[in-house]
Amino acid sequence: MRAQSSVHPDESAGNSPAERFEAAKQRQAESQTEFGAFKETFDFGLDxxxxxxCRSLEAGRGVLVAAPTGAGKTIVGEFAVYLALSRGLKAFYTTPIKALSNQKYSELAAKYGAADVGLLTGDSSINPEASIVVMTTEVLRNMLYAGSDSLDDLAFVVMDEVHYLADRFRGAVWEEVIIHLPTDVQVVSLSATVSNAEEFGAWLDTVRGSTDIIVSEHRPIPLWQHVMVGKDIVDLFAGDTSFDQLAVADRDAVPAVNTELLELARTESENRSRGRFAHGRGGRSGGGKQWHGRKGQAAGRGDAPQSPARTASRSQVVLALERANLLPAIYFIFSRAGCDAAVRQCVDAGIMLTTEAERQEIAALIDAASEDIPSDDLDVLGFWSWREGLLRGIASHHAGMLPTFKEVVESLFARGLVRAVFATETLALGVNMPARSVVLEKLEKFNGEAHVNITAGEYTQLTGRAGRRGIDVEGHAVVLWQPGTDPGAVAGLASRRTYPLNSSFRPTYNMSINLIAQFGRARAREILESSFAQFQADRSVVGLARQVRSREESLAGYRESMTCHLGDFAEYARLRRELSDAENAASKQHSRARRDAVDESLAGLRPGDVLEITAGRMPGFAVVLSNDPNLHEPKPTVLTDARETRRINRHDLDGPAVPINKLRIPKQFNLRQAKDRKDLVAALRHAVQTAEPAAAQPPAFSSSRQVEQEAKISALRRALRGHPCHGCSDREAHARWSERWWRLRRETDALVQQIQSRTGTIAKTFDRVCGVLESYGFLTPAPGGEGRELKPTADGQRLRRIYGEKDLLIALCLREGALDQLEAAEMAAFASALVYQSKREERGLRVKMPSAALDASMDVLVRQWSMLEDLESQSRLPLTSEPEFGLVWPIHKWARGRHLERVLEGTDLAAGDFVRWAKQVIDLLDQLASVPGLAPGVRSACVEAIERIRRGVVAYSSLAE
Structure with a gap:
């Protein structure tokens, strides 16, 4: 391995005649090389x-190139493509997502001709035997395990966005590919700037052979950092220079923050503490210099930033950027609904960023892209509001959009016709859409479990879009001032442009059984021990041991501080912790039991039932008009005594819904007729007055488990009160020290456990995985094998062809015959439960199935998952996630030919979300159809299900994530 400087000797040749002559000779010699010919294909000089x-590649070495977003790393990947073509060999260009694969395929096909370039993604195959094939990384992994003939004559593999191997869900795929590629294949690894490039390069050198590390921290377009206070854009850093230009010896040093912003934060804090700031009184009306841009334009009105209490609206931000000549811009909002709302707000504000000629060009492109979409689908897809925004040069971009719509936005943005895009963070990790400026509305996001601050790496990835090479001389990152903004924290994010690359690799069931089938157990263990995860684990033990020694010293001090003269305070503190944990567990269980009871009562309501809405924004009495018991969260439609029609859910009730009376709704009742509504409300009020008073009884949510919990809590409370330390006058002071001791003790024990488990940790996990597979009969001892050699059984061979998070669960269902009796629509619904991931509050909810056959199959699925989870828990393995049923009814209706509006009715699914999940269902069905040894009819049902799903919006949506 050689870490290389990014400056080559002959690039800095002197000016003497002899030196100029020598440099000219070198240039002439280089022009005769493959790299020299490649350089001639560009009309600009290379960095x-x-x-x-490129020179390292031509010399036959692999390369790791780590450089900022937009620096031009893909030039190196394109040189690998050029070398393969010129030598009559193959090159594979891999990307993390389908959208990037599509984009790269288009670029390479335009440059080298469609005959020489192919595309392979989960649901697209174009010219797969071409010399150059663009593909997602998973496709290449699957080819390696299958021993595909397409690997013949493969000379180069470009791994774009290789830092994805840190992704906890998909990152292992990158390591699998790097480990399994034939040794004579040169690997081109392209990464964002990471702080441990040398460590990653050292691993590549170990597993791939000679690998050069080329690191560039220089952004070709300087990036200026700003904070938008009110309607004014203020520089984040002091002085008149971008952070990129600061000579910072320590990469973690933070340059001086603009003192005006620091003063603003201090004043805001003081005013808030006095309770006056929220009313706009008692403090400065502004502060901080107004930013005039690099060319002198005023970025906002007035002589100073507005009060930070008045955060600029989204439309005001767009107008401020337009005045400052900072469009086009990408405005990041970590919410799909927020992105769509931002477009509506700009449209309502009358913002128009396009000329009449541009609007005509936009309309023509929209019409061409949507001509295949049935007209009755357009309203469901929100087409008209989307079109109105585009005509004004404004759009949103997120995973919930129809892929076709996203591609139109990307195309118009690339042409400069869309000038403001409101996007979620998926855009930063996806297609190439650079802008002049990037806006971050907030510096926190919801990660699926909680609201967390974004990391320095995420900030870098997001703001890296600012500055278009060859168009802009500089890029601009703008953070919106929110109440409580800390300029120092923003500066810390903005000044740390690197982040560590940590492996997320772990052996899966599919990976393990494929390795054993190809190499045997002993060799598979050796291969897994060569992973980057193990490489990092072995290097980290020394640092962990140092941390443990330091923490043990602190623990001794904490123990002394919590000493109580009345008794053993550590024992007393343990009782307090147990009581607190038991009370929290009981509270959560009670809340869930209450929710389930309310949902069950809502699902049982029938038209004509009269009930009282006891919570929410509009309490009162109502009569049920309709109810669909098949929804995962029941939402009956009711008519209230205020003559309003609405849908209610669990949040509108304090407890289970109990009808207090029953009405007969006339058959001719028409909700749209005011007279019908008036008559029914009159009947409702009469029914309320004549209802028999119900005996007051508290809702019963208790179970035997809850009774046990209550008994445990009571016993703990008695033990706590009876402990000698309970009467100590310094009890709470001791308790604070005990909490610190306990928190540090847990952290230290975790570190000790890490140290004990680090050596051979990947191989140990592999052994546990093998144990699970052997207990299920997917692996069996190999005849004549030495020691513990294993081989796959027939069930194991089926598992080899199933990829995904629930690979073993799927194989178990196949073995149990769960799919044998399903027709096409039922097969699609079953597959949806294996790929869909619901929102957190929907997880674990079981719904009524569309058919008895599907209900029986789902019983098998849930039973197999439950047993597998128990075995995984005993084996200390990560647990297979629970099947999710939220997509069952929509995908079943779709496969039965229902209209999109009916399919999405009663769900929270956006059309784009439905398309995305439908494509994943197709991917799984396609896998299942190719599994060997299927029962008769299963394969044909899978194929038919694919055909039924691939229609309408799913068929005419081109590829996306």
């Missing part, structure tokens, strides 16, 4: 790091 990396 030093690109030259260095």
């Amino acid at each position: 030093d790091f690109q030259v260095t990396a």
Whole structure:
């Protein structure tokens, strides 16, 4: 391994005649090389790091290129493509997502011709035997395990966005590919700037052979950092220079923050503490210099930023950017609904960023892209509001959009016709859409479990879009001032442009059985021990041991501080912790039991039932008009005594819904007729007055488990009160020290456990995985094998062809015959339960199935999952996630030919979300159809299900995530 400077010797040749002559000779010699010919295909000069990396490739070495977003890393990948074509060999270009694969395929096909370039993604195959094939990384992994003939003559593999191997869900795929590629294949690894490139390069050198590390921290377009206070854009850092230009010896040093912003934060804090700031009194009306841009334009009105209490609206931000000549811009909002709302707000504000000629060009492109969409689908897809925003040069971009719509936005943005895009963070990890400026509305996001601050790496990835190479001389990152903004924290994020690359690799069931089938157990263990995860684990033990020694010293001090003269305070503190944990567990269980009871009561309501709405925004009495008991969260439609029609859910009730009376709704009742509504409300009020008073009884949510919990809590409370330390006058002071001791003790024990488990940790996990597979009969001892050699059984061979998070669960269902009796629509619904991931509050909810056959199959699925989870828990393995049923009814209706509006009715699914999940269902069905040894009819049902799903919006949506 050689870490290389990004400056090549002959790039810095002197000016003497002899030196100029020598440099000219070198240039002439280079022009005769493959790299020299490749350089001639560009009408601009290459940067030093690109030259260095290309020369390493030509010399036969692998390369790791780590450089900022937009620096031009893909030039090195394109040189690998050029070398393969010029030598009559193959190159594979891999990307993390389908959208990037599509984009790269289009670029390479335009440059080298469609005959020489192919595309392979989960649901698209174009010219797969071409010399150059663009594919998702998973496709290449599957080819390696299958021993595909397409690997013949493969000379180069480009792994774009290789830092994805840190992704906890999909990252292992990158390591699998790097480990399993034939040794004579040169690997081109392209990464964002990471702080441990040398460590990652050292691992690549170990597993792949000679690998050069080329690191460039230079952004070709300087990035200026700002904070938008009110309607004014203020520089984040002091001085008149971008952070990129600061000579910072320590990469973690933070340059000086603009003192005006620090003063603003201090004043806001003081005013808030006095309770006056929220009313706009008693403090400065502003502060901080107004930013005039690099060319002198005023970024906002007035002589100073507005009060930070008045955060600029989204439309005001767009107008401020337009005045400052900072459009086009990408405005990141970590919410799909927020992105769509932002477009509506700008449209309502009358913002128009396009000319009449541009609007005509936009309309023509929209019409061409949507001509295949049935007209009755357009309203469901929100087409008209989407079109109105585009005509004004404004759009949203997120995973909930129809893929076709996203591609139109990307195309118009690339042409400069869309000038403001409101996007979620998926855009930063996806297609190439650079802008002049990037806006971050907030510096926190919801990660699926909680609201967390974004990391320095995420900030870098998001703001890296700012500055278009060859168009802009500088890029601009703007953070919106929110109440409580800390300029120092923003500066810390903005000044740390690197982040560590940590492996997420772990052996899966599919990976393990494929390795054993190809190499045997002993060799598979050796291969897994060569992973980057194990490489990092072995290096980290020394640092962990140092941390443990330091923490043990602190623990001794804490123990002394919590000493009580009345008794053993550590024992007393343990009782307090147990009581607190038991009370929290009981509270959560009670809340869930209450929710389930309310949902069950709502599902049981029938038309004509009269009930009282006891909570929510509009309490009162109502009569049920309709109810669909098949929804995962029941939402009956009711008519209230205020003559309003609405849908109610669990949040509108304090307890289970109990009808207090019953009405007969006339058959001719028409909700749209005011007279019908008036008559029914009159009948409702009469029914309320004549209802028999119900005996007051508290809702019963208790179970035997809850009774046990209550008994445990009572016993703990008695033990706590009876402990000698309970009467100590310094009890709470001791308790604070005990909490610190306990928190540090847990952290220290975790570190000790890490140290004990680090050596051979990947191989140990592999052994546990093998144990599970052997207990299920997917692996069996190999005849004549030495020691513990294993081989796959027939069931194991089926597992080899199933990829995904629930690989073993799927194989178990196949073995149990769960799919044998399903027709096409039922097969699609069954597959949806294996790929769909619901929102957190919907998880674990079981719904009534569309058919008895599907209900029986789902019983098998749930039973197999439950047993597998128990075995995984005993084996200390990560648990297979629970099947999710939220997509069962929508995908079943779709496969039965229902209209999109009916399919989405009663769900929270956006059309784009439905398309995305439908494509994943197709991917799984396609896998199942190719599994060997299926029962008769299963394969044909899978194929038919694919055909039924691939229609309408799913068929005419081109590829996306």
